[in-house]
Amino acid sequence: MKKIAFLLLFFCGILSAQVGINTASPSVASVLHLESLNGSGTHGGFMPPVVSLAERALIPVTAADDGLMIFLSEGTTRCVQMYNATTAAWVNMYCMPIPFVEFGQDFDANTNWLYSVNLAHYNTSGDIDIWDVINSLPNITNVSSNFLGCQDLNNSNGGGNFFHEISFTNVDVSNGTNVKVSFDYDVYQFDNGDDVQYEIFLDDVGQGTVLLVNGSSDLSVSGTEIINVPNGTTNVRLTLGVKQEGAADRSGFDNFRVYE
Numbered sequence: 001m002k003k004i005a006f007l008l009l010f011f012c013g014i015l016s017a018q019v020g021i022n023t024a025s026p027s028v029a030s031v032l033h034l035e036s037l038n039g040s041g042t043h044g045g046f047m048p049p050v051v052s053l054a055e056r057a058l059i060p061v062t063a064a065d066d067g068l069m070i071f072l073s074e075g076t077t078r079c080v081q082m083y084n085a086t087t088a089a090w091v092n093m094y095c096m097p098i099p100f101v102e103f104g105q106d107f108d109a110n111t112n113w114l115y116s117v118n119l120a121h122y123n124t125s126g127d128i129d130i131w132d133v134i135n136s137l138p139n140i141t142n143v144s145s146n147f148l149g150c151q152d153l154n155n156s157n158g159g160g161n162f163f164h165e166i167s168f169t170n171v172d173v174s175n176g177t178n179v180k181v182s183f184d185y186d187v188y189q190f191d192n193g194d195d196v197q198y199e200i201f202l203d204d205v206g207q208g209t210v211l212l213v214n215g216s217s218d219l220s221v222s223g224t225e226i227i228n229v230p231n232g233t234t235n236v237r238l239t240l241g242v243k244q245e246g247a248a249d250r251s252g253f254d255n256f257r258v259y260e
Contacts, residue, residue, distance in 0.1 A: 047071075048080065056081075056090065069093075100176040105168065105256040107133045107146035113256055118165040122157045128247050129155040131164050142186035142222035143254035150252070154245035163197065163241030170204070170235040171258045179229040181238055183256045186222040190215030194244040196251065200227050201237045213251075215244075224255075 018033060020026030026033035036043040048071045051059070056072060066085035072078070079095040103113035123132040130137070134149040154161045173179045181200060190196075194215030200207045212225060229236050236258060242251060 103171045103258040115168045129157045139188040140186045140252040143252040147252045147254035151250045152247045163243045165241045167239040170237045174234045181227040184254045187251045188220050189218040198240045
């Protein structure tokens with residue numbers, strides 16, 4: 001009985017004074033004092049309750065819980081939050097920056113930069129009229145494995161004398177620094193009227209069409225186009241257009257990337 005009475009007196013003393021964890025001398029200005037150095041000689045930190053959005057919704061907060069703190073972890077959102085009883089809402093105290101994620105489309109293993117085409121892919125028998133993802137095309141060597149191949153786009157298989165376009169979706173680059181957009185191209189024997197153009201969209205605003213290849217006199221050219229994205233841009237996307245006539249004229253495009 002004496003031991004029980006002693007323990008009761010001890011805990012009552014703690015409840016009526018400062019509480020210290022890893023310290024025998026808690027600050028007199030504190031209710032709870034945490035020291036990082038524990039009894040085993042190692043340091044630790046304070047871990048608030050980690051919850052998802054669904055779990056946060058189950059917290060039975062009331063007006064008396066003003067200042068209640070949690071750490072919200074949901075997808076890419078990682079924020080220390082505090083409950084504001086005045087507005088009955090959780091507010092962010094600090095959110096971890098979302099790391100920049102590189103996007104790419106090489107039509108092989110790296111395919112997280114999604115796209116659409118303004119004309120469904122086609123590839124006729126005999127490989128004459130081609131607007132499709134293929135793995136080889138005569139005289140096209142600057143791209144490899146799978147790539148977007150083009151040949152005789154002015155045809156009766158849905159094509160015509162207009163730009164065939166591939167349009168990529170927006171990529172969030174708000175947390176990137178010195179971001180770039182690039183792609184590889186290989187053009188073989190483009191004549192007058194055979195052209196390649198592209199346009200970059202920054203925050204959904206087109207930056208003007210760039211004529212990458214102005215065909216003339218069986219022009220053959222290849223390379224990698226690199227476009228700098230201004231810092232402070234929230235999102236970026238790309239549209240590439242190809243116009244070409246003649247079975248002897250070909251082109252290939254590959255390795256579309258958004259990267260730092």
